[in-house]
Amino acid sequence: MDMFQMISEDRIKKAYKDGEFENLPGYGKPMKLEDLSHIPEELRMAYKLLKNSGYSEEESSIRQEMMTIEDLIKKCDDSTERAGLQKKLNEKLLRFNQLMSKRRKTTNSSLFKNYEMKIQTKLK
Secondary structure, three states: OOHHHHHHHHHHHHHHHHOOOOOOOOOOOOOOOOOOOOOOHHHHHHHHHHHHOOOOHHHHHHHHHHHHHHHHHHHOOOHHHHHHHHHHHHHHHHHHHHHHHHOOOOOOHHHHHHHHHHHHHHHO
């Protein structure tokens, strides 16, 4: 053992004897461990980093769906079908903004989407 490890071990033992660990949240309860068995071992650290930073699979899938719908809108010629796609895009955008607000992140994506739509209509 090196010097730092010995010092830290001594401090942990002293804190335990002084009862400093008894008032911690979750004291005496089993730890909630994540089941990461479905993630390949070489990707687990990256998964944990992304998860701890607030990235979620649902957010990623909603972004992907929004991009797909946007591409469909750009290539759509039928106005009724375009209106339906725009409604779907608005629903996805609303869901995305709800996810971001849960994470307390502000988004101005709706402003950019509206601005983009205005530009596209002016260019046509």
